[in-house]
Amino acid sequence: MSAVYLLVREVSQLxxxxxxxxxLSNALxxxxxxxGKSNSTEFFSRSFSTFCRSDLGNDRILQLLSELDARSRExxxxxFLTGPPCEALxxxxxxxxxxxxxYGTMYLLSLLEKFIGGxxxxxxxxxxxxxxxxxxxxxxxxxxxxxxxxxxxxHTLVQLGNIPDIVSNKLGGRHDRNxxxxxxxxxxxxxxxxxxxxxxxxxxxxxxxxxxxxxxRLASKICLRGxxxxxxxSLLPELCERMAKDxxxxxxxxxxxxxxxxxxxxxxxxxxxxxxxxxxxxDGPLQWLIADSIxxxxxxxxxxxxxxxxxxSLASVACLHNIFSTLSQAQDSAKPSEELFKKLLEVWxxxxxxxxxxxxxxxxxxxxxxxxxxxxxxxxxxxxxxxCLPKLLEGVQAHLSSSLEKTRRLGMIAAECLTRKLGVPGxxxxxxxxxxxxxxxxxxxxxxxxxxLKWFKYSPGSQTFQVSSKLHKVASSSASTNGTTxxxxxxxxxxxxxxxxxxxxxxxxxxxxTELDSDDDSDLEAYDMVxxxxxxxxxxxxxAKPPVFLxxxxxxxxxxxxxERTTTCLTSAEALIRRNPPELxxxxxxxxxxxxxxxxxxxxxxxFAHRFRAMVAATVFCTKQAVDYLTTEFYAVNYNLxxxxxxxxxxxxxxxxxxxxxxxxxxxxxxxxxxxIAQSSDLPSSIDITSxxxxxxxxxxxxxxxxxxxxxxxxxQATDKENWRRxxxxxxxxxxxxxxxxxGQPPKAVxxxxxPVAGHFFFPLMAKFDSGLSTLNLLASDFQVLGRLVFTLGxxxxxxxxxxxxxxxxxxxxxxxxSLRRHKEPFVRQSVLYAHCMILASVDCQLLLEERAxxxxxxxxxxxxxxxxxxxxxxxxxxxxxxPMLESLFSAKLPARxxx
Numbered sequence: 073m074s075a076v077y078l079l080v081r082e083v084s085q086l087x088x089x090x091x092x093x094x095x096l097s098n099a100l101x102x103x104x105x106x107x108g109k110s111n112s113t114e115f116f117s118r119s120f121s122t123f124c125r126s127d128l129g130n131d132r133i134l135q136l137l138s139e140l141d142a143r144s145r146e147x148x149x150x151x152f153l154t155g156p157p158c159e160a161l162x163x164x165x166x167x168x169x170x171x172x173x174x175y176g177t178m179y180l181l182s183l184l185e186k187f188i189g190g191x192x193x194x195x196x197x198x199x200x201x202x203x204x205x206x207x208x209x210x211x212x213x214x215x216x217x218x219x220x221x222x223x224x225x226x227h228t229l230v231q232l233g234n235i236p237d238i239v240s241n242k243l244g245g246r247h248d249r250n251x252x253x254x255x256x257x258x259x260x261x262x263x264x265x266x267x268x269x270x271x272x273x274x275x276x277x278x279x280x281x282x283x284x285x286x287x288x289r290l291a292s293k294i295c296l297r298g299x300x301x302x303x304x305x306s307l308l309p310e311l312c313e314r315m316a317k318d319x320x321x322x323x324x325x326x327x328x329x330x331x332x333x334x335x336x337x338x339x340x341x342x343x344x345x346x347x348x349x350x351x352x353x354x355d356g357p358l359q360w361l362i363a364d365s366i367x368x369x370x371x372x373x374x375x376x377x378x379x380x381x382x383x384x385s386l387a388s389v390a391c392l393h394n395i396f397s398t399l400s401q402a403q404d405s406a407k408p409s410e411e412l413f414k415k416l417l418e419v420w421x422x423x424x425x426x427x428x429x430x431x432x433x434x435x436x437x438x439x440x441x442x443x444x445x446x447x448x449x450x451x452x453x454x455x456x457x458x459x460c461l462p463k464l465l466e467g468v469q470a471h472l473s474s475s476l477e478k479t480r481r482l483g484m485i486a487a488e489c490l491t492r493k494l495g496v497p498g499x500x501x502x503x504x505x506x507x508x509x510x511x512x513x514x515x516x517x518x519x520x521x522x523x524x525l526k527w528f529k530y531s532p533g534s535q536t537f538q539v540s541s542k543l544h545k546v547a548s549s550s551a552s553t554n555g556t557t558x559x560x561x562x563x564x565x566x567x568x569x570x571x572x573x574x575x576x577x578x579x580x581x582x583x584x585x586t587e588l589d590s591d592d593d594s595d596l597e598a599y600d601m602v603x604x605x606x607x608x609x610x611x612x613x614x615x616a617k618p619p620v621f622l623x624x625x626x627x628x629x630x631x632x633x634x635x636e637r638t639t640t641c642l643t644s645a646e647a648l649i650r651r652n653p654p655e656l657x658x659x660x661x662x663x664x665x666x667x668x669x670x671x672x673x674x675x676x677x678x679x680f681a682h683r684f685r686a687m688v689a690a691t692v693f694c695t696k697q698a699v700d701y702l703t704t705e706f707y708a709v710n711y712n713l714x715x716x717x718x719x720x721x722x723x724x725x726x727x728x729x730x731x732x733x734x735x736x737x738x739x740x741x742x743x744x745x746x747x748x749i750a751q752s753s754d755l756p757s758s759i760d761i762t763s764x765x766x767x768x769x770x771x772x773x774x775x776x777x778x779x780x781x782x783x784x785x786x787x788x789q790a791t792d793k794e795n796w797r798r799x800x801x802x803x804x805x806x807x808x809x810x811x812x813x814x815x816g817q818p819p820k821a822v823x824x825x826x827x828p829v830a831g832h833f834f835f836p837l838m839a840k841f842d843s844g845l846s847t848l849n850l851l852a853s854d855f856q857v858l859g860r861l862v863f864t865l866g867x868x869x870x871x872x873x874x875x876x877x878x879x880x881x882x883x884x885x886x887x888x889x890x891s892l893r894r895h896k897e898p899f900v901r902q903s904v905l906y907a908h909c910m911i912l913a914s915v916d917c918q919l920l921l922e923e924r925a926x927x928x929x930x931x932x933x934x935x936x937x938x939x940x941x942x943x944x945x946x947x948x949x950x951x952x953x954x955x956p957m958l959e960s961l962f963s964a965k966l967p968a969r970x971x972x
Contacts (some may be wrong), residue, residue, distance in 0.1 A: 076114045079105060087127045087168040093139035100147040105724060107154060129167035134176030145179075152183055157196035158228050161187060165231045165238060177242065184235065193232075193264045199269055200225065200286035202275060225286070229293045232261070258299045259306035265290065266307055269324055276320060284324070288331030295336035299345050308347070312357040322360040329361045335370045341375050342384070350393035358394050366399065366408070377412050381440050382419070385432065389439050389513065393551045396440075400447040407442065410452050416441045416466050417460050419485070423465025431478050435510070438482045442517040445493045456495050464490055467633040468501075475710075481505045485514045618644040621658050629666050635674040642670075642679070645686035652693050660694030661701050668705075668715060683761040684721065691726035694830050699723065703836035707939060709847050716848070716857055720864045727833050731871035784908035834881050837865060838888050855895070862892065866907035873914035879923070882915040886927055893934055900942035904939070905950040909957060922970040933957050 086099035106115045106123075113125075117754070127133070128151060137145055145562060152160045164187065168180045177630055187193065223429045239252040265287055268276055272282045294303050311328075331342060341362075350357045352698040365372045376395050386392060399409050419425055420441050426434065448456070464487065471483020484503035491500045505511065619625040619641055625648055628634075628641030645667075648654065656663075667687045672679040691698040705711065826833075841850050841861065850858040872878050885907060892904050908931060911920075919929060938951040 074114065077119070078114065079111065080119045083125045084123065087133060090133070090136065093136055093144075096133065096136045097140060097144045097147075104147060104150070107150065116156050116159075119464065120151075120155050121163060124155070124160070124163040125166060125193075126426055129163065129170075129379065131171060131173055131176060134171060134179060135173050137179060138175045141950050148184070150184055153186060153190070153192055157187075157192050157199060158224060160192070161196065161228055162224075162231060164479060165235070168242065168932075169238065181249055181252070184239075188235070188257070188264075189251065189260055193261065194267045196228070196855045197264060197290065198267045198271055201283050202271055221823060226289075229290055232290070233293050233297050233299075255302055258294060258302035261290070261294065261900070262303040262306035265303075266310055269311070269328075273314075273318075273320060273324060276324075284327045284331055285696070287328060289333075289495045291328065292333040292336050295332070295340055298339075300336070300339040304340070304343055305347075306342075312348070315357055315360050325357075325361045330363070330365050332370070337369075337371055338375055338379070340374070342380070343379070345391045345394040348394060350390050350397055355401055356397070356932060357891055358546060359398055362398050365451045373408065381412075381416070381437075386436060389443075389517065392436070392440050392443050396443040396447045399444075409447060410456060413441075413444045413448060413452075413456065414460065416444055417463050417467070421463045421470060423466075423470040423473075423967070425469045426467075426479060426483075428476055429711060431476065434479060434482060438486050438514065439517055441486060441513060442489050445490055446517065448493075452496060460490075461494060464494070481511060483516070485511055489517070490517065613882070622648060622653060622655050622663065626663055626666055629670060632673055634727055638674070639676050642676070644680045646682070646689045649686060649689040649693060653684065656690075656694050657697070660690055661697045663690050664694075664698045664701055668702075668718065684718075684725075687718075687722045688725045688729065692729050693720055695726070695730070696832060697827075699726075699829065699832045700836075703832070706837065707840040707845070707848070708841065709845055711847065711849075713854060713857055717860055720857075720860050723833055723837075724864045724867050727826060727830075727868045727871040730829070731824060768957075775838075777877055826871055827875040827877070830868070830875050830877050830881070834865065834872070835884065837868075838884065841888075855897045855900055859897070859899040862889070862900065862903035862907050866903070866910035869907075870910045870914045878915050879919050882920065885911060886924055888930075890927075898947055901938075901944065901947050902950055905935075905947065908935075909950075909954050912954070912957045912961060919962070928958070928961070929941070930961070 079102075083103045086095070086102065090096040090099050101113070105111060128148060133148075135431055137148060142147075152164055164180060164184055168177070168184065171177050171180055236252050236254045236257050239249065243249075251260075268287060272284070275282050281444070291303065294300075311321070311325055315325050329340065329344075344358055344361065350356065350358075366376055367373070373468065373904065376399065380386065380395060381392070399412070420434075420437055425437075429437075468483050468487045471486075472480055474480050475481075484505050487501045488503065541611060545598055617640065619628055625641045628637045629645070631637050645663075649663075664687060667683055667690070670683055691702070702723055706716055706719050841858070844851075846852055848857070850861070866886070869878065869881050869885055872881060889904050889907055892900060895901055895904070932955075935951045935955050939955060942948050
């Protein structure tokens with residue numbers, strides 16, 4: 073046996089038998105011989121990991137450390153801080169997880185803080201980056217195979233990135249060790265990486281080989297955990313400064329970015345283009361970091377030429393400028409730039425893109441198009457001229473046809489810049505429009521580099537660049553955090569927290585950075601505005617109180633910049649309206665208008681349900697004004713299909729409530745269906761009405777879920793509490809034996825509130841159905857609205873079945889449905905069948921036969937044909953329900969021979 077092995081056994085036995093502080097001190101003093109030059113090599117290679125985990129890291133030894141002085145505790149910590157860094161870090165993490173004592177936990181935290189914040193982490197990274205044999209390590213400019221990393225090293229990198237989570241889980245998520253907060257921990261790792269890069273630079277300058285594999289894998293692991301900003305905020309400022317002065321540093325920066333895995337490339341590149349200001353005068357820091365990766369790496373090419381432009385909302389035009397300046401500086405990038413310009417122009421000129429994309433999205437697309445055109449070479453412009461000019465003219469026409477002034481102005485500005493760039497033979501286009509900051513910025517995006525220098529205020533002869541001031545603050549803050557590491561804790565009777573902690577989290581001090589001759593006030597120290605915040609909170613609470621008057625409610629609904637007030641007013645609008653205040657007659661129409669145009673800008677809970685109930689309540693209590701407004705606006709321009717469907721929903725629910733006094737279940741079910749419809753993006757393509765039809769020849773009133781099933785395409789479901797309660801009561805009644813029943817009170821007759829206003833609901837909806845509008849064409853593309861209109865008319869007629877006007881309404885509806893029986897869309901044919909069922913169930917058959925006997929006979933033949941030859945299964949099923957109703961009408965009033 074070797075002498076080192078015998079010494080390890082002796083020290084292990086002493087540590088195992090140590091019961092007092094003196095015995096532990098003697099054992100640690102003897103153990104220092106293992107760290108000597110003659111014994112350390114064999115000890116580190118064979119016994120270090122086991123010795124640290126089993127002998128130095130058990131709970132009894134850690135508890136005895138609290139009785140030792142500072143010098144003796146340093147003998148214990150020396151093993152972890154001077155031993156092999158990879159094995160020492162793994163041992164520390166494992167011991168920390170298993171530690172149960174409070175002092176041992178805090179002691180190990182101090183060791184971890186010293187390990188990460190000191191030179192141990194630099195030694196760990198440098199051990200795999202600097203100590204490379206020339207025969208086994210490729211040159212700095214070549215790639216290192218991933219298989220060279222051992223499993224132990226991979227495990228070490230994972231443990232290093234998990235340390236903040238390990239500490240948080242161990243301490244319950246509330247601790248005052250601000251060093252282990254992710255916003256402070258990962259910048260320290262970034263600074264350690266920068267120190268290793270300094271050493272790599274020195275060795276490469278001396279002609280020695282180095283490897284960037286360890287650094288790239290470490291950066292990839294951290295970025296995959298979502299801490300890209302924390303790490304690169306401390307690494308990027310100094311790296312950019314070094315790259316501006318030395319070509320070798322540029323090569324190191326490029327190897328750092330190009331050596332990352334594919335998965336963290338997206339957050340890293342997004343951070344770079346957002347935080348590095350564009351360089352117009354030659355290569356900048358972003359071009360040095362990316363270099364030719366855009367040509368060699370397909371993932372990088374996809375991010376810069378597709379995802380960041382079409383799928384991401386970038387912070388400013390500077391991000392787009394970074395992308396296109398990088399594309400223009402890359403080698404062999406002429407063809408990718410030409411393809412990108414053609415694709416941008418194709419998307420920009422598409423009329424569907426202009427119509428359905430938001431203004432912010434289209435503004436970013438226009439900025440990208442102008443910047444891409446400015447980066448094209450004259451040769452590329454000549455090659456693309458004939459191909460792109462027709463698309464440009466189509467795009468200009470699509471923009472000028474837009475109803476938004478801002479969108480039209482985008483098309484005008486882009487047309488001026490692109491015709492000037494392409495060199496149109498007939499002369500450049502010139503438009504008249506109002507100029508503002510956005511339009512001036514767009515005009516300058518299409519200029520040449522020399523003209524853009526004046527706009528962006530860059531010095532033509534300088535090679536300087538700027539990194540956002542936020543990165544300088546984070547880097548300075550992490551430097552201050554790294555420079556002050558806490559000492560090993562000494563046992564003390566007090567457990568009070570430091571005065572610098574508040575609410576369980578410590579206040580991290582960040583140094584103030586001041587720049588001379590700068591107009592930027594973002595770095596100025598803010599005054600204490602506690603009193604103003606309290607006053608503002610009181611005002612917000614006051615605004616969030618439920619309104620008392622309808623005019624206050626309308627003002628709250630219009631206050632879209634105050635979501636709390638808007639939510640409160642919308643929630644209390646129905647109750648306020650149902651009180652039927654005197655001012656409702658004056659502001660009822662205005663209230664309906666505001667509710668109809670109200671949008672869910674803040675994704676409020678039950679927004680569509682509350683809005684629907686408020687609109688129905690306003691229609692019920694201010695009937696004539698609200699109904700006249702809704703039926704008139706249904707055929708007006710500047711409404712989308714969803715708003716027109718809302719009008720029909722409100723009219724139908726209000727008609728049901730007015731025709732059934734004291735019953736509001738239909739309103740609740742309609743509101744629930746409206747929520748499910750509003751959350752879906754597609755309009756209904758089919759209607760399910762058979763659930764509301766009885767299989768017998770007599771027709772029963774449609775259930776409350778009919779409206780929901782008609783719009784959502786699903787069977788109505790009884791989800792209300794009353795439904796299951798009625799089911800339970802019915803079962804109890806069937807199993808209960810009764811000898812006598814109490815005589816019930818006859819129902820009291822109540823005057824119908826719907827009878828005087830039934831015509832206002834019905835006839836205006838049929839007045840202009842065949843008039844073609846630019847935004848509504850019921851007889852062509854908008855067949856969903858036509859089918860819903862027919863369904864609503866049938867439901868309104870059923871609500872008016874006891875009204876004197878029902879006969880006239882039924883005759884008018886028969887004439888209205890005549891031309892729609894053979895409609896090509898199944899959805900419309902289903903609605904027509906439903907409306908015929910409503911006619912038969914709502915009007916006395918004798919009155920119908922006196923007025924429309926011939927039309928009913930034709931209707932009988934049409935329904936029979938539908939049962940046999942209609943291609944849609946739902947239409948055939950509905951016809952089967954309607955046929956018994958019609959045959960019972962004829963058999964009761966006419967001889968059978970007159971039917972055919």
